[in-house]
Amino acid sequence: MGGGEKISVQTMWKSPICNLSHDEIRELGEKIRELSTAGCDILRFAVPDEESAETLCKISKISPIPLVADIHFDYKLALKCIEGGVAKIRINPGNIGSEERVRSVIAAAKNYGVPIRIGVNGGSLDSDLRRKVNNGEMTGAKALCQAALREAALFDELNFFEYGVSMKASSPGETMECNRLFAEQSDAPLHLGVTEAGPLIRGVVQSTYALTSLLREGIGDTLRISLSDSCLNEVIAGKEILRVCGLRQEGVKIISCPRCGRKGFDVHGFLQRWQPRFEAMTKNITVAIMGCVVNGPGEGKHADIGISGNGDDAVIFKKGTIVWRGSAKDGEEAFFRILDGDF
Template identity: 45%
Template sequence: MIKRRDTRRIMVGSVPIGGGAPISVQSMTNTDTADVERTVRQIKQLEEAGCEIIRVAVPDLEAARAIRAIRAAIDIPLIADIHFDWRLAVAAMEHGAQGIRINPGNLGGPEKLARTVAAAKQHGVPIRVGVNSGSIEKDLLHRYGYPTPDQPTALIESALRNVRLLEQQGFADIKISIKSSDVLTTINGYRQLARQVDYPLHLGVTEAGGLIAGTVKSSVALGILLHEGIGDTLRISLTRDPLEEVQVAYSLLRSLKIRERGPELISCPTCGRTRIDLFALADEVEKAIQTMRTPLKVAVMGCVVNGPGEAREADIGVAGGIGVGIIFKKGELVKKVPEEELLTVFLEELRKMEGFLEK
């Protein structure tokens, strides 16, 4: 049983973070934020996949002003990602951002930070202090060296320094992230930070890579931390479609029995007995279940010999044969279907089961 670390609770829009709230799943758009139509379309797709908080880049005033129209068209809280320019942070909040991600030390000095914090107080907006290995102040790098697994001190001290800047302004509606592209540095950095603060922590491995490398690195680092009870919200950062970030995040949470959303897909790795295009079948089933919410166990197996037996615990499954396939439920055969109709019939049965269980 995982015992969660005790933290303060903050609210990003309607989503609670910390204080025992469910670990929330975030992602970030890769559209031009000023292109409201494209940005909203992508956020709607992410909402369907289970994204609970969305972050958008705000590189200029046009993007900041677009937030109002984007907010009006979506159902999940929106965070503005700001670098260096305090005016963009203020403008984003004035136009409806429900959270901002900044590095307080990079906003141009105490006066500009004070104006940013004043706007956050006025609009009830929490601030994420986001520090990456590449954004650490030079004096801290000189004193502690570049963050490593054995010595992540510069990363932690940078975050604490920036948190203190906010605290000096009388602001405590804070969450913190300290991201590295190195798995062990990320793990040890968050472990040490968690012992020093009670603010909620946003987890992530920055610049993690593409689908395979990024999934592995993120799952190892975040999986270990989550199992230790560290982390209140997370983003899986992949050089891929943001939808895949959300899918990986829920798979990770499910694997640790922290949260379940939608069906779990189990499938065999194939062998010489496989006589159908199992890869294509599994891909299509995986796509179909992404927007489903009922926590079913769905199996896609390569042969009728072992399929129902090996996947006996699956709520519903499909297994291929030579020119034919079977559909089974809890290990029991319910239908035999020609191969060319197998996917269509199986998805119909799956949706029927989902509809029945939702009633």
Template identity: 45%
Template sequence: MIIRRQTKQINVGSVPIGGMSPISVQSMTNTDTKDTEATISQIHRLEKAGCEIIRVAVLDQEAALCLQTIRDKISIPLIADIHFDHRLAIASMENGAQAIRINPGNLGGEGKLSRVVAAAKQHRVPIRVGVNSGSIEKDLLKEHGYPTPEKPTSLIKSAIRNVRLLEKHGYDEIKISIKSSDVMTTVSGYQQLSQVTDYPLHLGVTEAGGLIAGTVKSSVALGILLSQGIGDTFRVSLTRDPVEEIRVGFEVLRALKIRERGPELISCPTCGRTRIDLFSLAEEVEKYVQTMETPIKVAVMGCVVNGPGEAREADIGVTGGNGVGIIFKKGEIYKKVPEDELLEVFMEELKKMEEEGRKR
């Protein structure tokens, strides 16, 4: 049983973070924020996949001015990601950002930071103090060295120093992240940070990589930390379509039995008995079930000999043979169809189950 670490609760728009609120799954757009049409379109796809909070990069004043247009067309909270220019942080909040991500130490001094805090108070916008291993202050690196699994001190010191700056100006609507591209440095850093602060923590492995490497690194780090009750919200960072980040994120939560969203998909690893294009079938089914919300178990199996028996606990499954496919429910054959119609018929059955689930 996972026992959540007790943290202060803040709210990013309508989404509570920390306390006993659900661990939320975030992503970040990779579009040009000034291209509002493309950005809104991508956010809509992310919403459909289950994304609960979205972050966009604000590189200049024009991008900041686009935030209200974007916010008006989406249904999840909008975070502005700011670096170096305090004026962009202020403009983002004035134009609808519901939270900002900054590194307070690189905004140009306390005077400029105080103006950011004043705007955050006025607009009731929480601040994420986001420190990466590549953005630690030089004096901390000189004193404590580059962060490692054995000694992530400089990461932690940087985060706490910047939190104290915000507190000095009377602000405590804060969440913290300390990300490294190294898995065990990330784990060690968050473990130690969680012992010295009760602010909510945003988890993630920065620059994790593409689909395979990024999924593995993020899943290992997040799995360890979340299983220890550490973490209130997170992003799986992939060099990939950000929709994939949401898919991986919810699978991590499902594997830990923390949260479930939509179907669980199981599929066999294939063997010499496989007589259908299982890879394509599984891929198409996986794409579709990501749009579903009903928490059922779906199986995609490779052969009619063992498929239904091996996936007996699945609510519904599909498998194929030489020219014929079968759809089974709870391990029992439900329907036989020609192989070239198998995917279409199976999708229709999934749609029916989704509609039935919504009526309950």
């Protein structure tokens, strides 16, 4: 992460993992593989207790992507995950308890070659920073930045440089401000995200507003779109934000019409059924899903391949030229046969 590496997309698992059976761990491994295929580069898990730490160590052994242990309060859980082969640890030094405990986590991470994400948030600011924010002497963003710089100084002092930083702010404005301030003063890799951004649409809008500005300024090394929604949608949103910033090109670009009174092809249903398959493809192509034959092939003529239709009939087109006609029933199979064969 950082140093010119591609910007990674992260999400966080949304269920507890304590006491999972052998079969449940295997099923979880499959789900991680699906997320990885959809473009997830790094997956974080909450580790609130010893059972979760043990499970995460087991899952790490079968995961195709690096897993991160998210630790609050109990530094011993961090030590257990580091020793158990978890790829990365996320701690909030402000709530780990004492500098001595943070030092022992850093020492173990150094020993095992495990990177750490320093995650600071407004709820665990040092009392002097908290007072200044409450008195109006300092913005919340500046306090978050100061808190992150203080924590990073300890890591530097111990010659441990395998760390990244995240600052948890729940408004796009504060997210932009604290990350800009930090980037002016440190080269440490930054994890971007608007925390508690909300349900799907609100969360994506807020995150896009903040993150596209930062990314276009060259700030940010990894990101998570934090949504009250599925991990898959967090990954898709993260990929699309990178795509719109010109920072990630690979994969299928979907063009689809909103549908209107002229519609003859079920665009929404088609995408609901097949979007995960498109997200899993590594082909660098544009696909158009259009609601009517009157405008579909014409409007989708820049697409490598597209599908449209009218009632019981479907058409498949390449660069706007119709290459297949048939029943809507056979259309989907024909579409993927042509797509898989020709691209």
